[in-house]
Amino acid sequence: MIRQLTIDRIKSNLIKSGADLIEIFREDQRTKVSFICRCGKQRRGFLCSNLISKSTEALCEPCSLGKQLGNLKFRKKYSLEFIKERLRVDGAILVKRFSENENTYVSFICKCGLVRGKQEWSTIFNCGCRALCEACVLELNSGSNSKHWNSDLTENQRNTQYGGRSPKYKEWSKTILRKANYTCQLCGKKGGKLSAHHLYNWADYPDKRFDLSNGVAICRGHHIEFHRIYGKGNNTPEQFSEFTSNFRKVA
Incomplete structure (x- = not known):
């Protein structure tokens, strides 16, 4: 049985991290938690001991990676090799890095093969953001994820009706x-x-x-x-x- 004090401390640390609790459960003789990260993604099976004893933030895996990268020295944050490596995480390839109005921008080839000509580096570097072309970003919110999704249509009907208007x-x-x-x-x-x-x-x-x-x-x-x-x-x-x-x- 999980003690109430432990539950209270877990909830408190989730609130500090900006996360919403889904459930606390026992698995493999360990107390674990499922939560919704502040970016909106869900994470399951996070060790509660990390939240309590190590004061680890409750983050989903992409946000956790973003934070780890952010803990590197500031000078590495905008280095060419660092940017290439960060884009590679999302399957993207750097085309060029450039500056405008004291901001750093990148142009890259998305994992789908299309080129994104300009995106502010800080929007990729921040927790939870991904290096995707505009079409792939929009596609994440299309299809079955769209509020206009009609499950009654066949695939052929859907392609004929919406194909020419899709972001991709x-x-x-x-x-x-x-x-x-x-x-x-x-x-x-x-x-x-x-x-x-x-x-x-x-x-x-x-x-x-x-x-x-x-x-x-x-x-x-x-x-x-x-x-x-x-x-x-x-x-x-x-x-x-x-x-x-x-x-x-x-x-």
């Missing part, structure tokens, strides 16, 4: 246009209304939907004309090559 799709589209310097790859016109065209179409090739090599920037009018000729199913790079050849003959 929008990020993919922006990356395709940015790589092309916002220039139509057919007529060479820069700016205006551009579309990111899938060489292998969205519905029939789900594994290529966010492949950067599967996209090309073209004027919206050309995009509409392509699908008027070839339809919106079973599209291939060969069709686009043929469309390009015919376009140049006319031009």
Whole structure:
């Protein structure tokens, strides 16, 4: 049986850490606690002895890691090697580090392969924050985690209805246009209304939907004309090559 004094001390230390108690229990002959960290993540099986005798903060594992990194010397906090190592924890790769208005920023390749051009380093370094592109951050709050989630839809219905509006799709589209310097790859016109065209179409090739090599920037009018000729199913790079050849003959 867990003594009331022990329970009170555990609760007190959880409050000091900004954590919310879920339960206190016995496991493997040890008293353990489950709680919600101040960042919102849940942690289970934390040793109560650490909270009481060692005065350890009640933190989830990402926040605990963030605190350990924060205890390093300040000069290491912004060193190139330190930043690379911290990004590596989240599967990200540093592109560059730079400063603006006395703040340090980083550009990195997210674990999904997309580039995040600018993020303040302190937002990653602080407890609980992760090095993710905007699409992946938004994706954490989409799907079944979204308040708009409809469990009655099939996967195909969901992809057809929401695919073109998903954060990941929008990020993919922006990356395709940015790589092309916002220039139509057919007529060479820069700016205006551009579309990111899938060489292998969205519905029939789900594994290529966010492949950067599967996209090309073209004027919206050309995009509409392509699908008027070839339809919106079973599209291939060969069709686009043929469309390009015919376009140049006319031009």
